[in-house]
Every structure is written in C-alpha cells, then in structure tokens.
Amino acid sequence: MALRDRPERCPSPPRAYKKMDFLNSGNARILRIMCEFEEPRVRLEANGIDNIVMIFGSARSKSREEYDAALAELRTKVKSDPSVQPSLTRLERMDFLCRYHEETKKLAGLITKFSMERKAQGLPTYAVGTGAGPGMMESANEGAWRAGGDSLGFGISLPFETGLNPYVTPELGFEFHYFFTRKYWMSYKCQGLVVAPGGYGTCDELFEILTLMETGKIKRKLPVILFGEQYWKDVLNLDMMVASGLASPSELKRLYICDTAEDAFNHLKTFWLNAEAEKKAASEAPAAEPPAKRQATNGSRANAAEPERPCPQKAYKNIDFIKSPHSRQFRILCEFEETRLRLEAQGIANVLLFVGSGRLKNHDGHIQALADSMKTKDTTQTDLLARQQPFLRFHHIARDLSRQVTSWSLARQAAGKASYHVATGGGEGLLESVNEGAWEAGGKSLAFSSGSYSVGTGNVNRYVTPELAFKFHYFFTRKFWMAYKCMGLVAMPGGIGTCDELFEILTLMQTGKITRKFPVVLFGVDYWKKAVQWQKMADYGMISDDDVAHLLFTDSADTAFRHIVSYWESIEVDGQTSRALGKKKKADE
Numbered sequence: 242m243a244l245r246d247r248p249e250r251c252p253s254p255p256r257a258y259k260k261m262d263f264l265n266s267g268n269a270r271i272l273r274i275m276c277e278f279e280e281p282r283v284r285l286e287a288n289g290i291d292n293i294v295m296i297f298g299s300a301r302s303k304s305r306e307e308y309d310a311a312l313a314e315l316r317t318k319v320k321s322d323p324s325v326q327p328s329l330t331r332l333e334r335m336d337f338l339c340r341y342h343e344e345t346k347k348l349a350g351l352i353t354k355f356s357m358e359r360k361a362q363g364l365p366t367y368a369v370g371t372g373a374g375p376g377m378m379e380s381a382n383e384g385a386w387r388a389g390g391d392s393l394g395f396g397i398s399l400p401f402e403t404g405l406n407p408y409v410t411p412e413l414g415f416e417f418h419y420f421f422t423r424k425y426w427m428s429y430k431c432q433g434l435v436v437a438p439g440g441y442g443t444c445d446e447l448f449e450i451l452t453l454m455e456t457g458k459i460k461r462k463l464p465v466i467l468f469g470e471q472y473w474k475d476v477l478n479l480d481m482m483v484a485s486g487l488a489s490p491s492e493l494k495r496l497y498i499c500d501t502a503e504d505a506f507n508h509l510k511t512f513w514l515n516a517e518a519e520k521k522a523a524s525e526a527p528a529a530e531p532p533a534k535r536q537a538t539n540g541s542r543a544n545a546a547e548p549e550r551p552c553p554q555k556a557y558k559n560i561d562f563i564k565s566p567h568s569r570q571f572r573i574l575c576e577f578e579e580t581r582l583r584l585e586a587q588g589i590a591n592v593l594l595f596v597g598s599g600r601l602k603n604h605d606g607h608i609q610a611l612a613d614s615m616k617t618k619d620t621t622q623t624d625l626l627a628r629q630q631p632f633l634r635f636h637h638i639a640r641d642l643s644r645q646v647t648s649w650s651l652a653r654q655a656a657g658k659a660s661y662h663v664a665t666g667g668g669e670g671l672l673e674s675v676n677e678g679a680w681e682a683g684g685k686s687l688a689f690s691s692g693s694y695s696v697g698t699g700n701v702n703r704y705v706t707p708e709l710a711f712k713f714h715y716f717f718t719r720k721f722w723m724a725y726k727c728m729g730l731v732a733m734p735g736g737i738g739t740c741d742e743l744f745e746i747l748t749l750m751q752t753g754k755i756t757r758k759f760p761v762v763l764f765g766v767d768y769w770k771k772a773v774q775w776q777k778m779a780d781y782g783m784i785s786d787d788d789v790a791h792l793l794f795t796d797s798a799d800t801a802f803r804h805i806v807s808y809w810e811s812i813e814v815d816g817q818t819s820r821a822l823g824k825k826k827k828a829d830e
Contacts, residue, residue, distance in 0.1 A: 279570070294431070294434070297437065297439060297443050302342040304380075337781065338438060343380070345437050346383055346387075348505050353390035367509075370431075373397075374397075379407075379408060383406075397752070421721050424446070425715075432513065449741050464513075476778050487598045592661070592726045593664065593729040597639070598632070603636050637674075642675075643674075643678025661729075664687035667689060671735075685706040688705040724745070762804065766794045
C-alpha cells in the first residue's frame with residue numbers, strides 16, 4: 242500500500258453558526274425561528290420600543306401623482322399590447338385608494354408628533370409600525386419620517402418584493418422569513434390597530450388581532466380602527482355574523498370606523514390617555530400586605546437536627562420555571578418539535594383542514610338548549626338559538642364530506658398511494674362533526690387546538706384521534722402546523738376566528754409562502770357571499786378576479802368531495818406537488 246503524503250495544512254472548518262448552507266437548510270429551521278424571535282426582542286429593547294400602533298392596508302396604493310402616472314403609462318401601453326388590459330382594469334379600480342394613501346400619511350404624522358411631545362415630557366410614547374412594504378405601509382412610514390420621528394417596519398421576504406420601503410427607520414427595520422414570527426412581533430407590543438382598505442393580507446391581520454383579543458391571548462384592550470368607511474361596509478358584513486349568532490356583539494364593539502386622519506387620531510389619543518389614567522389609578526391603590534418573612538436562624542447549629550438531603554428537580558421538570566417568561570423559547574421549541582415528531586411517527590403528510598364555528602351545537606344539543614332556555618324564560622338565549630338554527634344542516638354536510646374523504650383515503654392507503662387526513666381546530670360545534678365523520682369512516686383525524694375557547698369546555702372533542710390531538714399555548718405555532726401540511730381548506734360558516742384562519746391560508750397562498758396550490762371550498766353559499774363581499778373586494782382592485790375564481794362556493798358535500806379529490810389526483814398526475822407524494826419541498830422550509 243502506497244504511503245499517503247502528509248497534509249501540508251490543518252483543516253480550518255468554519256464554526257457551525259457561520260455555515261450558511263447549514264443555516265439555510267431544513268435541518269436548521271428551528272434555529273432560524275429562534276433567531277426571528279430573539280433578535281427583534283433584543284433590538285426593540287435596545288431602542289426603548291414599548292408601545293406600537295400598527296397600520297395595515299393595501300400594498301398597491303399610490304399617491305395621486307404616482308397613480309396618475311402609472312395609469313397614463315398603462316393606457317398608452319395597452320394600445321400596442323392588449324395583454325396588459327387586466328392590469329389596467331385593476332389599476333382603474335384602485336383610484337379610491339389615493340385618498341386613504343394621503344390620509345394614512347397624515348395620521349402617522351399626527352401620531353409621531355404626539356409621541357415626540359410626550360417623550361420630551363417623560364411620558365409613554367407610541368411608535369408607528371407597519372408591514373414595511375409599499376402602498377399604505379410606505380405611506381405610514383413616510384408620515385412618521387416627515388414628522389421627524391422613527392417608525393418600525395416588520396417586513397416579510399416575498400418573491401415579488403425586495404427590501405423594506407425607504408422610510409422605515411433602519412435600526413427598527415426587520416425582515417422575517419416566517420409569517421408567524423412576523424405576526425407575533427406585530428401583535429406583541431401592539432397598543433392600537435388602524436386598518437386601511439386592503440385585500441387578503443389586510444383582512445388576515447385584522448382578524449388575527451381580533452381573535453387574539455377575543456380568546457384572551459392579548460389580555461389588554463386595544464383600539465381598532467377601520468379606516469375607509471365605505472370600503473369596509475361594502476366588503477365585510479360583520480353585523481351579519483352577529484345576527485347569525487356566529488359572532489358576539491362584543492367583538493364588533495371594539496371596532497371604530499372613520500374616514501379622516503384627525504378622527505382616527507382623536508380616537509387613538511382618547512383611548513390611550515384613558516388607559517394611562519386607569520393604570521395610574523390602579524398603581525396608586527393601597528398595596529396588599531406582603532407575606533411575613535421566615536425568621537433567620539441565629540447562633541450555632543451545633544445541636545440542631547441533621548437537615549434532610551435536598552432533592553432538587555431537573556431544570557426541565559421545574560414547572561414553575563417552564564411556565565415563566567424566562568422559558569418562552571423552550572415552550573416554543575417544544576410546540577414545534579413535539580408536534581413534528583408525532584406527525585412523522587403517525588405518517589401524516591397531507592391534511593384537509595376544516596375551519597368553522599364552534600358555537601353551533603349539534604341537532605340534539607340545540608333542541609335541548611332551546612328547551613332549557615324556554616323553560617327558564619331566557620329570551621336572549623332563545624333568540625340566539627333561533628338565529629343559529631338555519632346553520633344546523635352544516636353538521637350533516639361537514640360530517641358527510643369528512644366521512645367521504647376519509648373512506649377514499651383509507652382505500653388509497655391500502656393500495657400504497659398517498660393518504661389525506663382530516664384536521665380541525667379540535668373544538669366543539671361544526672368542528673366536532675368533522676372529526677366525527679372521520680371516526681365513523683374508521684379513520685384518523687387531527688386536532689390543532691389553541692387550548693382556549695371563548696365557548697365550550699376548551700377541551701379537544703371526543704372524536705379526535707388521541708395520538709393526533711395537539712394543544713398549543715401559542716397561536717402562531719398552532720397556525721404553522723395547520724398550514725404546513727395543508728393540501729386543502731374547507732371553510733364552514735363561522736365568525737371572527739373562522740375568518741382569521743381562512744384569510745391566513747389565503748394570504749399564505751397569495752404571497753407564495755405556501756408555494757403549492759390547493760382547493761378552497763366554502764360551505765354556506767348564502768352566508769359566505771354576504772359575510773364577505775368577495776367580488777366587491779376584487780372590484781375595488783384589492784384582490785384579483787382569479788383569486789375569487791379559485792374559491793368554490795357550495796352547500797353539497799358530494800360536490801365538494803368531487804372538486805377536492807379531482808384536484809388532488811390531477812396534481813399527483815401532473816407532478817405539480819411533491820408533498821402529495823410524501824416528499825418535502827425546499828420552498829416550504
């Protein structure tokens with residue numbers, strides 16, 4: 242055997258945290274997530290940011306000058322290139338945004354000047370924050386910049402956008418890869434929300450904050466302003482959700498609708514000053530008597546009894562520590578890793594996600610509740626149940642679709658083909674009927690539970706497969722797993738929380754964060770076409786006509802089943818998705 246030459250140089254490997262190939266790989270996902278939690282926290286603390294007023298709205302808005310120039314350019318171009326006509330039509334629909342673009346800029350300036358004056362007096366300040374993109378977001382950041390102040394930008398890496406808008410204060414600009422870490426920081430220090438006209442993403446952000454408040458995940462009260470009275474009245478019919486008994490009146494009481502920067506600013510200012518006065522009054526109240534301290538031992542212990550041997554818990558078994566703010570990262574890691582391992586162990590690769598109201602009792606429960614309310618002469622409850630009664634049929638429809646999908650999937654699994662599992666939020670109401678349908682078919686179903694419901698017991702319903710029941714403390718980890726293996730979405734009639742989950746998935750698809758296309762079915766034609774004016778949103782230019790066309794509105798389980806299954810079978814044949822074949826997509830990392 243020939244002798245090997247002695248190496249001339251010693252290896253000089255980079256440190257693990259400097260190996261970008263590794264850090265950008267699927268194996269390092271959890272490290273990237275941790276960075277997106279910790280780095281913003283450190284930077285926000287270093288810059289003294291405690292209170293943020295988030296301003297959301299369309300990324301497509303322009304100033305009047307920019308809009309007129311873009312419109313003239315497209316009108317000239319369409320004469321020689323008819324293919325740009327859809328872009329021209331959509332731009333023409335967005336003329337109304339110019340007004341709110343300027344009002345948003347003015348509002349951000351008013352907030353920033355108010356905050357700078359308070360800072361000089363040593364009082365709490367409120368910084369403007371946005372999604373850091375163009376349109377309404379850029380307008381808000383520009384308003385703060387022109388007022389001489391700082392503003393935040395919580396950006397997201399998208400294939401069609403590069404970098405943050407130029408008006409974001411550099412040391413307060415953040416670029417996130419993950420939607421859920423971005424939304425965590427958008428809400429964590431939020432002390433007010435202003436929502437200008439927008440499409441899927443704007444609705445997602447609005448319903449997210451409303452849901453976090455309704456479920457108690459955000460415990461503080463926040464002012465929520467819908468900026469653009471006519472637009473929001475045309476696009477969202479929130480009163481119908483309440484009238485149908487699928488949302489509570491308290492959820493709508495938080496909303497303030499206005500059209501001018503001055504009106505919005507006065508509402509925010511009044512809310513903040515009242516909240517500060519209440520906090521001050523509470524701090525000046527007599528403090529409770531502190532518990533008596535144990536007396537220190539004086540003198541010698543020469544004759545004292547021998548102490549017992551300490552038996553401290555291991556750190557990861559110290560529940561008081563685990564539940565403390567110091568262990569937030571640990572809890573987040575557990576909610577990612579434990580879920581991943583359990584899904585892999587159960588062979589779950591493709592999920593059909595159902596969202597819908599947890600308020601609707603099944604038929605027997607509804608009849609019993611109605612009888613009880615009439616017996617006790619509870620007219621409020623009787624009226625609520627009467628308004629909910631037309632929606633009881635969706636229990637049967639949801640259960641039927643779940644049963645069909647599960648039976649079809651079991652037959653495929655027996656033939657060695659990719660399988661699809663039904664998943665819900667695990668609650669009661671319509672969600673329980675979905676899990677029941679899978680159980681009746683002899684299959685498994687999942688539950689991604691938030692562990693806190695505004696109605697019901699807060700427990701996962703009994704039809705969920707025990708080993709596939711997950712309970713999350715954090716909304717964002719729950720939503721990550723609801724979306725990560727999602728290959729189809731079925732939205733049943735529901736309120737604020739249902740809209741939050743629906744618009745989350747639609748936004749992830751629209752922005753390319755979910756790179757695969759999958760079927761979206763809305764059960765309750767009459768309800769969903771009135772609760773959300775989809776075509777009206779497109780007529781305003783906030784979403785495209787293709788976005789609306791992608792939605793299937795139906796009241797038939799058979800129609801939904803054929804649509805979903807044909808979609809899945811076609812993408813498997815065409816090879817458009819590798820996830821359906823049990824492989825991972827790097828784009829989803």
